Amino acid sequence: KFVVSVSLPSTMAVKFLTMVSVAAAAPVELTWVDCSSKKTRSTVTDMSPTTLHKGHNTLITTAFIDAEVTGGTFKFHAVGGTFKGWRRQGDLCGETTIDFPQKAGSIGFKGLNCPVASGPLEVDLDVKIGALPTVDHPGMQNIIKVQLEATNGEEILCVEILCINT
Numbered sequence: 573k574f575v576v577s578v579s580l581p582s583t584m585a586v587k588f589l590t591m592v593s594v595a596a597a598a599p600v601e602l603t604w605v606d607c608s609s610k611k612t613r614s615t616v617t618d619m620s621p622t623t624l625h626k627g628h629n630t631l632i633t634t635a636f637i638d639a640e641v642t643g644g645t646f647k648f649h650a651v652g653g654t655f656k657g658w659r660r661q662g663d664l665c666g667e668t669t670i671d672f673p674q675k676a677g678s679i680g681f682k683g684l685n686c687p688v689a690s691g692p693l694e695v696d697l698d699v700k701i702g703a704l705p706t707v708d709h710p711g712m713q714n715i716i717k718v719q720l721e722a723t724n725g726e727e728i729l730c731v732e733i734l735c736i737n738t
Contacts, residue, residue, distance in 0.1 A: 600624045600735045604633070607717065607730040613639050614729040624735075631697070635729055642687040644722040648679060651732070653714030664720055669698075684720075695720075712737045 601623055606616035614635040621631065644664035650656050655673050662668035665686035671678045682696030697718070713736050720728040 599738050601738050602631070603734045603736075605732045605734075606635075607719075607732045609727065609730075612727045612730055613637055613722070616729065616731050619731070619733070631699075631733075633695075633731055635693075635731075637688075637690055637693055637728065639690050639722075639726075640687055641684065641693075641720075641722055641728055644720060644728065646681050647717075647719045647721065649717045649719070651715045651717050654712070655714065655716075664722075679716075 604619040614637040616635040650658040669680040677700040680698030
């Protein structure tokens, strides 16, 4: 399972834009879950496309955020699948590229243009998935949870993305 979850304040509208480069031969099917709690400042309403192919793909997640964000932290956490237990984090307002274990690819977090007012928001994420043997197996699943957290500790947005190789 490959899940990406992002946490942002629930009162602001959020458009989460993900650029994905997939090196595996078979397409990767995506499903997503809004993993927000009652205290999260946003609610995810949509994510598309639901299939990623070799090359560049744009994944757009839409949510609504109800508060201003002046700074914070993004967190990636593999909660299931090949890289279960893998964790990384960085500056919510800065650009960061993080490599997956075993040269399986990378995630490039483009950062928010802080401060961000409540309302619509677009977040860019570049994902490159390498062609490891485990990635090329049909039915292989990965779940990565991506969360955005404000400097005051409030969860801004939470999305889990399940990726299944077909």
